Structures are given as structure tokens and as C-alpha cells.
Amino acid sequence: MNTENNIPPQAEREIDLLELAGRLWVKRRFILCVTAVFMVLGLLAGIFGAKxxxxxxxxxxxxSRSNSSSSMARLASLAGINMGNMTSNEQVxxxxxxxxxxxxxxxxxxxxxxxxxxxxxxxxxxxxxxxxxxxxxxxxxxxxxxxxxxxxxxxxxxxxxxxxxEREMPQSDIxxxxxxxxxxxxxxxxxxxxxxxxxxxxxxxxxxxxxxxxxxxxxxxxxxxxxxxxxxxxxDKVKRNLDFIQGRYDELKREYEDIQMIRARYRDANQNTSTSRARTELEKLDNQYNLAYSIFSEMATQLEQAKIQVKETTxxxxxxxxxxxxxxxxKPRKMMLLAAFTFLGLVAGSGYVLVRPMVAEFLGSMRDEERKRKEGNA
CATH class of the missing domain: 3.30.1890 (Bacterial polysaccharide co-polymerase-like)
Known part of the structure; x- marks a missing residue:
């Protein structure tokens, strides 16, 4: 009865691990030398590495948010209503x-x-x-x-x-x-x-x-x-709105000042005139002046509101x-580099010890097959 076939897989794995551990123990001096070299490299990297x-x-x-919106949100929350973003036009x-x-x-x-x-x-x-x-x-x-x-x-x-x-590109916004x-x-x-x-x-x-x-x-x-x-x-949005209102405000201000000047000149030129035509013309200028002043005042209010909105949104x-x-x-972190190079040296030395026999065995088997093939051809 073949006892080798009855060895459980667990025992085979234990034997393999013991064999690998034995290889490492035999070559321990080599592994320690490789690790020491890497430790020196890590120490040099920590000392002379770029800071x-x-x-x-x-x-x-x-x-910043509007106080009125915050107050409305608090009142709504007391009533059990979640207004979410409805209380503010801001997009955070x-x-x-x-x-x-x-x-x-x-x-x-x-x-x-x-x-x-x-x-x-x-x-x-x-x-x-x-x-x-x-x-x-x-x-x-x-x-x-x-x-x-x-x-x-x-x-x-x-x-x-x-x-x-490098190629010359045409002028564009790209x-x-x-x-x-x-x-x-x-x-x-x-x-x-x-x-x-x-x-x-x-x-x-x-x-x-x-x-x-x-x-x-x-x-x-x-x-x-x-x-x-x-x-x-x-x-961006409120700033463009402010620029538009500012332009309209400047335009209405010029129109208001022009009408104001025309009205003043007409008053000066017709101080001693009491004709119906003069009074009608003066009433017409007064109406134009009042209308221009009303529109100009409203635009001034909108301008101030737009400025406040820009500041609140900023x-x-x-x-x-x-x-x-x-x-x-x-950086450099000297202890971390030393630990990393030490671990790398330990892995490199152990890997060389474990992989080298496998590579040698693989190359030897290839040479044996090549020799057998040549002998068979002969």
C-alpha cells in the first residue's frame, strides 16, 4: 500500500512550509546582508533626501442669507412645514x-x-x-x-x-x-x-x-x-443683473437731469409771463419732470437692492x-523610509532565496528536455 498517497493535504502544506522555512534559515546570513544593505540605502535616503x-x-x-427668509423658514418649521430652498433664491x-x-x-x-x-x-x-x-x-x-x-x-x-x-494655433477663446x-x-x-x-x-x-x-x-x-x-x-447672475440696472440707472439719470435743466430754463425765461400757453407748457414740463423723477427714484431703489443682493450672494x-x-x-520621513527599505530588503532577500531554486530547477528541466530531444534525433 502506497503511504505517500494517503498523506492529507494539510500535512503536505505543513511540510512545504517547513521546507521553505528551512531554506530561509539556512540562507539567513544572506538575507540579513541584503536587508542591511537596504537599511543603509533607506538611511541615506532619509539623510540626503530632498526636503x-x-x-x-x-x-x-x-x-450670507436673507434674515426675512430665515425668519419665514423658522415660522414654517414651527408649523411643521419644510420649505427647503423655497425661502431663498440662492444657489449654494x-x-x-x-x-x-x-x-x-x-x-x-x-x-x-x-x-x-x-x-x-x-x-x-x-x-x-x-x-x-x-x-x-x-x-x-x-x-x-x-x-x-x-x-x-x-x-x-x-x-x-x-x-x-508644437503647432501654431489660430486665435480663439480655446x-x-x-x-x-x-x-x-x-x-x-x-x-x-x-x-x-x-x-x-x-x-x-x-x-x-x-x-x-x-x-x-x-x-x-x-x-x-x-x-x-x-x-x-x-x-455671476446677480452681477449681470446689477450691471444691467446700473446701465439703465445711468441712462434715466441723464434723462432726468436734461428735463430738470429744460424746466429750469423755461421757468427763468417766463417768470413775468402769465399767458395760458406759458402755463400749459410749464404744466407739461412739470409732468415730464415728475414722471422722470418717479422713474429715476424707482430705478435708484432697484439699484440699491441689486447691490445688496450682490453682497448677500457673495x-x-x-x-x-x-x-x-x-x-x-x-519630508523625508526618516523612520518611515528606514522601515520601508528594511521591509523591502527583507522581501527581496527572502524572495531571491525562495525563487532561485525554482528557477534553477526550471532551467535544468529545460536543458534535460533539450538534451533528450537531441539524443532522440540522433
Whole structure:
């Protein structure tokens, strides 16, 4: 009776695990040497790696609302009626849209024009120049290793495709990015970021740069630019209404002043005249003056209401934690790098020990088959 066929699968798995553990134990010195080498690489990456400073700010989006609408909503809620958005004509721009605004081409293109102060330059340079010029790139051991290991397929594909050819485009409102702008925007996505804490109700803007003051400048510029973009999106409709009323107000004001001047001149020219024709003409001018004044006053009231509506609709980004220049670098995280390289070295050494016999066995079997085939042909 063949006892080998009666060995349960669980026992086979235990035997395999014991065999693998035995291989690792025999080659433990080799594994420890490989791990030590990786630990040294991690230590060097932590010590000589490029520093990165993170400047951040926290904001709370707020929009002013009409007191009368709020009072009506409270009264309706007491009666058990949920009026929802019927009490206000405002359309609140969700904070979840803010990251899309920051990621838009128009926003990033304008953000790239931010002047920043960097070491080695006599004066401020634009963020576009800083990100597109290779002279501002600092060497990073960890980044170098990742670039030519994990990122190697991407480099090969980029080399095969090559750089796109720049062509002159006709004048239009379509945004056409240059090669420098495309390169800078790809790098900008790794520099500026936004985190929306929907439950807590605040937004965090973070800028990461190799220099502390430059990071603070980029974060402050992103905050200012975001305030302007959100304001433009929110008040576009009421602003156009205000512009229309303002134009109509200026037109009615000129007409009112013209009629007022004609009426005054006629009064001066007919002070001693008491004819019916003169009185009729004066009554006609008075009626025109009163009508013009009534329309002009009504338009002035609408103008003030439109201005108030613009101010009420304008969103306010309340800064609860302003931008401050960071003192300590946020990267490299030395302990994390050391732990990551140590684990990578342990996996690499163990993997080599376990895989090498399998590869050798596979190659040996292929050589045996090739030899047998040659002997059979002979």
C-alpha cells in the first residue's frame, strides 16, 4: 500500500512550509546582508533626501442669507412645514466642487503665474518657470530609485511616443497650453492639494515645496485665487443683473437731469409771463419732470437692492487657520523610509532565496528536455 498517497493535504502544506522555512534559515546570513544593505540605502535616503515643506490653511465656506427668509423658514418649521430652498433664491455652491475648481486648467494656468522666492535667484520667479526649468529640480535618492524601478515602464513609453510637436494655433477663446505649461501642470498636481472634510465642515489647502517660504507663497496665492473664482461663479447672475440696472440707472439719470435743466430754463425765461400757453407748457414740463423723477427714484431703489443682493450672494471663505511659513520639513520621513527599505530588503532577500531554486530547477528541466530531444534525433 502506497503511504505517500494517503498523506492529507494539510500535512503536505505543513511540510512545504517547513521546507521553505528551512531554506530561509539556512540562507539567513544572506538575507540579513541584503536587508542591511537596504537599511543603509533607506538611511541615506532619509539623510540626503530632498526636503519638502508643507504650508496649509483651513477655511470654512459661508454664504450670507436673507434674515426675512430665515425668519419665514423658522415660522414654517414651527408649523411643521419644510420649505427647503423655497425661502431663498440662492444657489449654494457645494464645497465638493472646490477641488474641481482648483484642478481646472484656467485656475492652474493662473496659479502658475504666482511669483515665488527661491534660493539661487536674485529676484522672484514665476511658479511656471520654477516647475518647467530643470535647474530647479533637486536630486532625491528615493525619487531616483522609484523613477527607474516602478516608473521605468512610463519612461520607456514616453521615450517611444516622444514629445508632441508644437503647432501654431489660430486665435480663439480655446485654451491652448504650451509644452512648458503642460509639464508644469503635471508637477503642480503633486505640489498643491485640497482636502474637503464634509462632515466637519472645513476645507484644507496644502502646498508642498522644497523651500518653506515658497510653499507659503503658493498656498496663499491658491487661497486668494480660489476666493475669486468661487465668488465669480456664485455672483455671476446677480452681477449681470446689477450691471444691467446700473446701465439703465445711468441712462434715466441723464434723462432726468436734461428735463430738470429744460424746466429750469423755461421757468427763468417766463417768470413775468402769465399767458395760458406759458402755463400749459410749464404744466407739461412739470409732468415730464415728475414722471422722470418717479422713474429715476424707482430705478435708484432697484439699484440699491441689486447691490445688496450682490453682497448677500457673495460667498465668504472664513479662514480659521491662516497660511504660516512651515518651520520643520514634512519630508523625508526618516523612520518611515528606514522601515520601508528594511521591509523591502527583507522581501527581496527572502524572495531571491525562495525563487532561485525554482528557477534553477526550471532551467535544468529545460536543458534535460533539450538534451533528450537531441539524443532522440540522433
Amino acid at each position: 519638502e515643506y508643507a504650508a496649509s490653511c483651513q477655511i470654512v465656506p459661508q454664504t 455652491l457645494s464645497p465638493l466642487v472646490y477641488p474641481n475648481v482648483m484642478a481646472s486648467v484656467a485656475f492652474q494656468r493662473e496659479l502658475l503665474q504666482t511669483p515665488i522666492n527661491v534660493a539661487g535667484e536674485s529676484g522672484p520667479v514665476t511658479l511656471l518657470s520654477y516647475l518647467s526649468d530643470e535647474k530647479h529640480r533637486k536630486f532625491s535618492l528615493a525619487g531616483f530609485v522609484l523613477k527607474y524601478t516602478i516608473g521605468l515602464p512610463g519612461l520607456v513609453m514616453q521615450a517611444i511616443k516622444g514629445e508632441p510637436v 485654451i491652448v497650453l504650451s509644452r512648458e505649461e503642460r509639464l508644469a501642470m503635471r508637477r503642480l498636481n503633486n505640489i498643491i492639494g485640497m482636502e474637503v472634510e464634509e462632515k466637519k465642515g472645513y476645507i484644507t489647502i496644502v502646498a508642498r515645496m522644497p523651500e518653506a517660504f515658497a510653499a507659503a507663497q503658493v498656498a496663499e496665492s491658491a487661497l486668494t485665487l480660489l476666493q475669486r473664482y468661487i465668488t465669480e461663479f456664485k455672483i 460667498p465668504v471663505l472664513t479662514v480659521i487657520s491662516p497660511v504660516a511659513m512651515p518651520v520643520k520639513p514634512s
